[in-house]
Amino acid sequence: MTAIPVPKKTRLLPAIPRRMILPSILLAALILIPFAAPLITGADPVQISVRDRLALPSWEHWLGQDEFGRDRLARVLYGGQVSLTVAFVATTLACIFGTLLGLIGAYFRGPFEFVTTRLSDVVLCFPPILLALLVVTLFGPGAGTLVAVLSVLYFPSFARIAFSEALRVSSLDFVEASRALGTPSHRIVLGTILPNIAGPVSVQYSLTAAAAITIESGLSFLGLGVVPPAPSWGQMIRGARQFMNQDPLGILIPCVALILTIYAINFFCDRLRDTLDPKGALGGGKDETSVPVAARVTPSDETADVVASIRGLRLQLMSPGGPVDVIQDVSLTLRANQCTALVGESGSGKSLSSLALMGLLPGAIHQAGGALRLRRKSGQMVDLGTLTAKELEDVRGNDVAMIFQEPMTSLNPIHKVGAQMVEAILSHRPMPYADARTRAIDLLELVGINEPARRFDGYPHEMSGGMRQRVMIAMALTCEPRLLIADEPTTALDVTIQAEIIELLQRLRTEYADGLSLLFISHNLGIVSEIADRVAVMYSGQVVEEGPVSQVLNSPHHPYTVALLESMPSSHEELHSARGDRLRAISGTPPLPDARPSGCAFRDRCPIAIPSCADAPPPLFNSADGDRQVRCFRAPEAGSEAAR
Numbered sequence: 051m052t053a054i055p056v057p058k059k060t061r062l063l064p065a066i067p068r069r070m071i072l073p074s075i076l077l078a079a080l081i082l083i084p085f086a087a088p089l090i091t092g093a094d095p096v097q098i099s100v101r102d103r104l105a106l107p108s109w110e111h112w113l114g115q116d117e118f119g120r121d122r123l124a125r126v127l128y129g130g131q132v133s134l135t136v137a138f139v140a141t142t143l144a145c146i147f148g149t150l151l152g153l154i155g156a157y158f159r160g161p162f163e164f165v166t167t168r169l170s171d172v173v174l175c176f177p178p179i180l181l182a183l184l185v186v187t188l189f190g191p192g193a194g195t196l197v198a199v200l201s202v203l204y205f206p207s208f209a210r211i212a213f214s215e216a217l218r219v220s221s222l223d224f225v226e227a228s229r230a231l232g233t234p235s236h237r238i239v240l241g242t243i244l245p246n247i248a249g250p251v252s253v254q255y256s257l258t259a260a261a262a263i264t265i266e267s268g269l270s271f272l273g274l275g276v277v278p279p280a281p282s283w284g285q286m287i288r289g290a291r292q293f294m295n296q297d298p299l300g301i302l303i304p305c306v307a308l309i310l311t312i313y314a315i316n317f318f319c320d321r322l323r324d325t326l327d328p329k330g331a332l333g334g335g336k337d338e339t340s341v342p343v344a345a346r347v348t349p350s351d352e353t354a355d356v357v358a359s360i361r362g363l364r365l366q367l368m369s370p371g372g373p374v375d376v377i378q379d380v381s382l383t384l385r386a387n388q389c390t391a392l393v394g395e396s397g398s399g400k401s402l403s404s405l406a407l408m409g410l411l412p413g414a415i416h417q418a419g420g421a422l423r424l425r426r427k428s429g430q431m432v433d434l435g436t437l438t439a440k441e442l443e444d445v446r447g448n449d450v451a452m453i454f455q456e457p458m459t460s461l462n463p464i465h466k467v468g469a470q471m472v473e474a475i476l477s478h479r480p481m482p483y484a485d486a487r488t489r490a491i492d493l494l495e496l497v498g499i500n501e502p503a504r505r506f507d508g509y510p511h512e513m514s515g516g517m518r519q520r521v522m523i524a525m526a527l528t529c530e531p532r533l534l535i536a537d538e539p540t541t542a543l544d545v546t547i548q549a550e551i552i553e554l555l556q557r558l559r560t561e562y563a564d565g566l567s568l569l570f571i572s573h574n575l576g577i578v579s580e581i582a583d584r585v586a587v588m589y590s591g592q593v594v595e596e597g598p599v600s601q602v603l604n605s606p607h608h609p610y611t612v613a614l615l616e617s618m619p620s621s622h623e624e625l626h627s628a629r630g631d632r633l634r635a636i637s638g639t640p641p642l643p644d645a646r647p648s649g650c651a652f653r654d655r656c657p658i659a660i661p662s663c664a665d666a667p668p669p670l671f672n673s674a675d676g677d678r679q680v681r682c683f684r685a686p687e688a689g690s691e692a693a694r
């Protein structure tokens with residue numbers, strides 16, 4: 051008899067992120083409690099008992115009685131219903147109308163943009179309280195009038211935020227890509243742009259809801275809001291004001307209710323914004339740079355020429371499903387006058403490993419293990435984990451600098467090139483402006499910029515991509531760091547400019563007084579073979595092979611390095627001969643960090659895998675001369691002792 055497969059239970063609703071639990075409970079409680087008023091108290095909020103005016107709290111009236119002898123608990127609860135309903139209905143209407151207006155204006159531009167901006171401007175010309183007073187005077191007080199007036203008052207702030215954010219998002223590549231695919235406009239606006247502006251809009255919602263509660267209370271306080279005897283928090287404050295000295299509890303109760311509600315809304319929306327913006331939220335809430343943890347290992351091989359060393363680095367991503375190791379085990383030694391290349395498929399962990407050395411990890415990722423050590427200019431080897439955030443700032447730029455892939459976006463477009471360079475120099479080395487200027491111009495000359503004095507006064511948009519990358523290199527060198535990290539510095543440039551930049555980096559290494567160490571991240575093995583002395587091949591968050599570049603590229607020992615070489619076009623003759631001029635794609639795809647197979651992470655794609663590869667992850671094996679390391683049970687090195 052064949053067993054009937056039991057369908058897996060599928061989750062109908064997405065799991066609530068842990069960070070949302072507390073604010074959700076707090077907000078839900080503060081909203082639900084007023085609406086559960088009949089269950090909490092049997093008292094009538096409008097029932098007058100002149101005999102008991104200003105009575106103190108008792109078993110019957112937990113919060114005492116007001117100036118008309120009405121039960122205060124009932125009034126604060128029923129008053130909360132009115133205040134919250136008015137505020138949330140008005141804010142929601144303003145949010146829907148304003149956001150749609152902003153989205154349409156930004157996406158379709160032309161007359162739509164005109165209507166959005168002018169309509170918002172007209173409403174914003176009126177001081178809010180004055181407009182509210184005018185409308186309430188004309189149409190008479192009451193909850194309905196309040197909702198209408200607050201919606202009109204607050205829609206422009208939503209329209210403006212949605213407009214500016216949607217303008218920014220509309221120009222991003224993924225929106226262009228959706229347009230190019232022929233996606234209908236309404237789906238781009240609602241399905242692509244709207245989720246991307248949800249963060250700022252939700253923050254605006256919290257601010258507006260809080261402001262609406264305040265304005266509603268203010269108008270009720272002035273007698274222009276909810277019509278008595280119906281209770282509201284503003285009215286309670288108004289009534290209690292006259293008896294403040296005799297009966298402070300009367301004014302305290304509605305004020306505490308107001309403050310708690312506004313706090314709960316802000317807390318909830320703040321967390322919601324972080325949750326909706328996955329870039330930085332999962333770890334610490336903000337996209338702050340994470341400070342490395344203190345080293346738990348002290349490497350013994352730190353000779354004087356070691357500029358930086360990474361030992362057993364483990365980086366974790368805080369995902370809703372729990373921590374995931376995005377970097378499992380990376381060890382590297384970077385020496386003076388040496389170029390070490392980091393290669394590997396996209397997502398293998400090259401950028402994160404190098405960002406960790408700068409103490410610049412994204413907020414969602416933190417260091418869970420290993421050591422990051424760097425030699426400062428004084429010659430002292432420091433553990434990045436022991437440095438304060440201020441000391442780390444000093445290390446960046448001074449001892450280690452980085453150049454990025456995109457020279458187009460790495461420079462600030464609104465400042466002159468010279469001003470940006472001078473700022474970088476002065477932030478680390480206080481000196482007269484004239485000296486900083488001279489140094490900046492010298493650096494521009496060093497990196498091969500023609501007419502450096504003229505370019506100093508130019509803007510980034512006046513330069514070509516190659517020139518901007520040269521400027522970025524000059525900026526990185528302003529404080530003569532000993533380690534320069536170049537994260538795919540030539541990927542965005544055309545082939546001839548690529549060659550020039552590589553030549554420049556080579557020249558700088560030889561000319562640099564103290565011996566520059568270069569960590570060069572690249573997908574291009576041809577370039578790596580030209581520039582690097584050593585190469586580390588990364589796969590799924592681990593270094594799987596490391597050694598002298600000529601040995602690793604000409605005689606790869608790890609099946610992944612072999613496959614990588616076979617899959618990559620290269621101009622380098624030796625590479626051609628190693629793979630017999632045929633390009634072959636690596637079968638399969640790299641595993642996601644949270645779905646790595648047991649044992650060796652490459653075994654599913656490996657042509658020489660054996661059953662025991664699934665048993666345990668292979669350690670890093672040393673070659674006999676200690677100059678190469680390979681993480682594979684089938685490699686020649688596997689016969690020798692495990693390296694770690």
Ligand SMILES: Nc1ncnc2c1ncn2[C@@H]1O[C@H](COP(=O)(O)OP(=O)(O)OP(=O)(O)O)[C@@H](O)[C@H]1O
Nearest residue numbers: 367376395396397398399400401402403412414643
């Ligand atoms: N900010 C982030 N939030 C969540 N996961 C991230 C973040 N940055 C990187 N990762 C994950 O960490 C892993 C390593 O990413 P990393 O950017 O270091 O790879 P890479 O080798 O540099 O790729 P590429 O060559 O495309 O730049 C990937 O699985 C990636 O999805």
